[in-house]
Amino acid sequence: MGTKLLVVGIDALDSDQVAKYESDLPNLSQLRRECPNITLHSVCPPDSDTAWASIHTGMNPAKHGIVQYVDPLEKSTRYVSSDIDNRSIRGQTYWDIAGRSGKRVCILFPHLGYPVWSVNGIMVGRSAIKDDVTACPRSIASQYDLSEMNVVKGMLGQRKLAYITASERLLSAQSEFALQMLQQEDWDIFFVYTSVLDMIQHYFWNLCDESDPSYPGDNPFRDTIKMFYILHDQMIGGLLSTIDSDTTTIILSDHGHGMRPVQVFDVNEFLRQKGLLVQKTASVEKDISRFVDQIKNYALGIVSKYGLGTLASKMLRLMPWFRKLYTSPVSIDWEQTTAFATNLSGIKAYAYSGIVLRRDRLDVSQYEDVREALIRDLSEFIDPKSGEKLVKWIYRREDVYEGPYISKYPDIVFELRGGFGVGLTSSGSLFGKSHSHHLVPGSHKGDSAMFLLLNAKYPPCRQEMNLMDVAPTILGVLGIEHPGELDGKSIFKS
Structure with a gap:
């Protein structure tokens, strides 16, 4: 046998x-x-x-x-x-x-x-x-x-x-x-x-x-x-x-x-400070975008604190635009932006994410130069509170895996360390608090x-x-x- x-x-x-x-x-x-x-x-x-x-x-x-x-x-x-x-x-x-x-x-x-x-x-x-x-x-x-x-x-x-x-x-x-x-x-x-x-x-x-x-x-x-x-x-x-x-x-x-991260590192703000992500500049449009971001965080905090996840999921199901509002930063000028953090972490804070580079705004040599520079800068970025490197690992996507579906990955893939999740706002501060932790606290x-x-x-x-x-x-x-x-x-x- x-x-x-x-x-x-x-x-x-x-x-x-x-x-x-x-x-x-x-x-x-x-x-x-x-x-x-x-x-x-x-x-x-x-x-x-x-x-x-x-x-x-x-x-x-x-x-x-x-x-x-x-x-x-x-x-x-x-x-x-x-x-x-x-x-x-x-x-x-x-x-x-x-x-x-x-x-x-x-x-x-x-x-x-x-x-x-x-x-x-x-x-x-x-x-x-x-x-x-x-x-x-x-x-x-x-x-x-x-x-x-x-x-x-x-x-x-x-x-x-x-x-x-x-x-x-x-x-x-x-x-x-x-x-x-x-x-x-x-x-x-x-x-x-x-x-x-x-x-x-x-x-x-x-x-x-x-x-x-x-x-x-x-x-x-x-x-x-x-x-x-x-x-x-x-x-x-x-x-x-x-x-x-x-x-x-x-x-x-x-x-x-x-435990799900309770702090976030706003990668989009990091990219903005590098000149690779551009915010909307028209005063009225900018104010509206900032207001929407504030409302999003406030509403998510209420949903999280009072256990309204079932209601939230129904709203996301019945109103797809509502889900897009929450997972897509509204303050970004997409026409002028070259790089942005993926919304792969969605509503929750997640230590795993990536950065997408817009190839339509970069020639081949620029693409590789920008990608290598971002990998170098992020890999050396220090958490000012702990004095430790913030990124656990960071690679080009083709250095992680090879295959016909590699394009499903963002151009740069990374994981944060030290209890940090990826934030997607670009409000001027690199660090913030996760508003979704109560909602799904395990990760x-x-x-x-x-x-x-x-x-x-x-x-x-x-x-x-x-x-x-x-x-x-x-x-x-x-x-x-x-x-x-x-x-x-x-x-x-x-």
Whole structure:
């Protein structure tokens, strides 16, 4: 009998949080002691869509093309209209490759797995915008009860307890279903995914983290994140109890999670001071623009403070111009502007972003000169309060990834450090306060994802890997040579 493999994908399972709650997580604690010490790096940006596409395919984001910095508030409105198009990864995932090699697969709820497609075995997927769970083959829907598998939708707002209850119910239903499938179906590779933990951390972070400036003190929800780590630990324990000691197990996440930045560095103001971004100069127009920016910040503060996220998301859905107003600075003279910070961080403050250069205003040599100068200046920029460099890393987009979709990235890509997010105003001050922190207080981290490997036949050759290495590693466990177009490399190869 060949090697069997169980893969458990937990969105936003954070290595620092696991260490923090270690005494309450017996299964994850034991795995951390028994498994090789492997550091897993996420992709840029560490967004779930982009990250899981790279996990599933072994390709970098510029090759699979699912690239977007997703704002949770915008995500809730986007999902009302459409699911993410998964055509670029259908037939290209590790379970498709394994299936073509004769391995029987059982794949449950993979991120980007809706609609499902034909596989050598079973695939169950669900919509993110409507109550619809589908399976291939269709007979699975009649054999098992899938009615409780729909994701929890919408913003948190004032319905905290109801959101927790719905999330707990979903995780329990998924766990029971996975156990049934694990025991009753025939498989060589079994994968189950849950996104519950990611959204719980997004919405409840400031109620659980005493170091968060908006932590309200003792409150009924202070242990919510801890509780869901415990529930996921119990799910892992249940799955491990049903497999034999010869089955290889991988438990992984796509990114980590932490506190959303409470301060912003206004990159557009930096560009204005460099002469690359121009504000509107007509006095009336300028005053109106400044007034609109002030109203935006005030309104966002009210939405954030009083938990009106659901109302805000409905407004963004029903009035697209309202979303554009919030994510596009109104004070910029676009005809005279050469460079601007992307609005990829949307309404929320995010440490990951980039700068777009307008090639129609630069010849080839100017383009490279301006880009190199900006990279140099930003990489050397010092936070006046801490005395440390503000930018964690900064690169030309083609130095990050290569592929046909590289144009989806801004010309310059960077990450800020020290709790700073990217601001988009150009009001004269380089630093400011985030007005959206209360709204979605938890944020993705690219450097604290998890990868646990148990009962592998061979020891890993490296202690560091990235998300593109996951697919070839899975295929390596199954004894399958991966196609040459994969960007990753099996962790069993040096």
